[in-house]
Amino acid sequence: MVAAKNIRSVAVSFLTTKYVAFLFSSVLNKNATDLEPVAFLMLTDYMFNYLRGS
Numbered sequence: 001m002v003a004a005k006n007i008r009s010v011a012v013s014f015l016t017t018k019y020v021a022f023l024f025s026s027v028l029n030k031n032a033t034d035l036e037p038v039a040f041l042m043l044t045d046y047m048f049n050y051l052r053g054s
Contacts (some may be wrong), residue, residue: 008051015044 022040 011047011051015047019044 019040022037026037
């Protein structure tokens with residue numbers, strides 16, 4: 001049980017870091033397509049649902 005919580009917290013912090021980095025890169029990169037944030041948010045939502053279910 002402790003290992004699962006550690007894995008979940010690591011995954012959440014990893015996703016948060018990736019999300020912040022993605023926001024900064026999308027702000028800096030004006031050529032980013034409109035579908036990139038949508039796909040990233042869908043993937044993030046899927047990951048959080050998967051982690052919550054496990």
